[in-house]
Amino acid sequence: MLISLIESSKIPGWEYKTKTLKTLVREDIEQILSAPRTRRFHLHKALFELHEHPATLKQEALAGVISLNYDDVLDTAYRQYHGNPRYCFSLDEPLRTNDVPLLKLHGSFNWKNVKIRGRRRNIEIIPLGSTKSYVHPPYGCIWNQALQTLVGCDTLRVIGCSLSQNDAHLIDLLFKAHLERGTAFEIEIIAGETVGEGIRSNYGFFPALRTLTSIRSDYSFFPRRTKTKDNLVPEEEPANPFKTWLKYKSLALLGAKKAGLTKHVKKVVK
Numbered sequence: 536m537l538i539s540l541i542e543s544s545k546i547p548g549w550e551y552k553t554k555t556l557k558t559l560v561r562e563d564i565e566q567i568l569s570a571p572r573t574r575r576f577h578l579h580k581a582l583f584e585l586h587e588h589p590a591t592l593k594q595e596a597l598a599g600v601i602s603l604n605y606d607d608v609l610d611t612a613y614r615q616y617h618g619n620p621r622y623c624f625s626l627d628e629p630l631r632t633n634d635v636p637l638l639k640l641h642g643s644f645n646w647k648n649v650k651i652r653g654r655r656r657n658i659e660i661i662p663l664g665s666t667k668s669y670v671h672p673p674y675g676c677i678w679n680q681a682l683q684t685l686v687g688c689d690t691l692r693v694i695g696c697s698l699s700q701n702d703a704h705l706i707d708l709l710f711k712a713h714l715e716r717g718t719a720f721e722i723e724i725i726a727g728e729t730v731g732e733g734i735r736s737n738y739g740f741f742p743a744l745r746t747l748t749s750i751r752s753d754y755s756f757f758p759r760r761t762k763t764k765d766n767l768v769p770e771e772e773p774a775n776p777f778k779t780w781l782k783y784k785s786l787a788l789l790g791a792k793k794a795g796l797t798k799h800v801k802k803v804v805k
Contacts, residue, residue: 536701538663557662561605561644568606578778579612581799585781587616588797591788599636599684603696603705605660607645613637623680624651624658624673630680638681640669640705669704678708685712685720694725694777698734706738719743723750725780728771747776752787778803 538553546552586597602609613620613635620637621630630636642660649658651673658673669678685691685708698706713719721743724731731746738744745751752767767787773779785800794804 539701560663564606565644568608573608573611576608576612577799577802578781579609580615581781581785581797581803583612583616584797584799585785585788588789588793588800590790590793594788595690597635598688599638599681601638601640601681601684603641603702604639605641605644607643610637610643610645622646622649622673623677624649626676627652636680636684638677638684640674640677640681642674682708682712682715685709686715688720690721690723692723692725693734694780697726697730698738709741713741721745726776727773747771747773747780750780752783 538556541549541553541556583597585591586595600609600613610620617635617637621628621634622643623630623636623638640661642658644660646658646660648655661669661674669675691709696702696705709722719742722741723745724734724747726734726747728747735744735746747768748766748771750767752765767783768780770779781800782803785794785804789797789800791804794800
């Protein structure tokens with residue numbers, strides 16, 4: 536918000552000041568996400584492992600992944616299960632039937648020396664701020680694929696995003712996807728109940744928006760629960776909503792025995 540304020544005010548030296556702030560943000564993120572630290576991360580890997588498990592594939596399929604982050608934590612986990620990410624830089628590289636696109640709507644720090652239409656280039660990120668522009672290549676292709684992916688999905692799971700006023704373009708994308716589908720897809724907010732209720736209050740025009748404790752479950756894996764209380768996650772304000780949701784989702788799809796035989800998911804459900 537500070538960067539946007541300086542950009543909009545056009546005070547003396549605004550361009551230098553905003554560029555400096557953006558550089559500091561990038562350096563801060565990259566310093567925090569050092570290689571020794573990210574090697575210990577397992578939640579993203581567990582997410583992909585869960586969706587590649589044969590038991591999961593019988594019940595649901597991962598249509599795609601959309602990210603607003605600049606770092607490559609998600610990319611690293613993706614490579615372990617899907618190979619080189621399908622970023623959808625160009626319409627010349629159409630997706631195959633079983634491809635899972637990784638759509639980074641604001642760009643990525645690691646998009647350097649990438650090949651698009653036979654030419655190597657560095658792709659600048661869409662920097663922090665509220666005055667973002669998405670019309671220049673390759674972002675037009677990325678956002679168009681994001682629309683197509685959303686149109687084809689039944690459930691969108693929003694993890695770690697508050698859908699704030701700075702995400703106006705994302706809200707517009709979700710709205711367009713609903714219009715193209717003709718019917719609503721479910722939106723599951725993987726965040727604390729307070730955050731989820733705030734999002735539902737702000738965006739009540741999305742008719743199938745579910746907060747954390749109203750996400751439905753296949754209760755066959757939870758024999759102690761009654762059919763009148765079949766929510767997936769019983770905790771309203773868990774310390775880590777993503778990990779908590781992933782735990783209960785893994786148990787619902789795999790069961791404790793199969794989950795215990797996995798590499799990454801077992802760390803989540805233990």
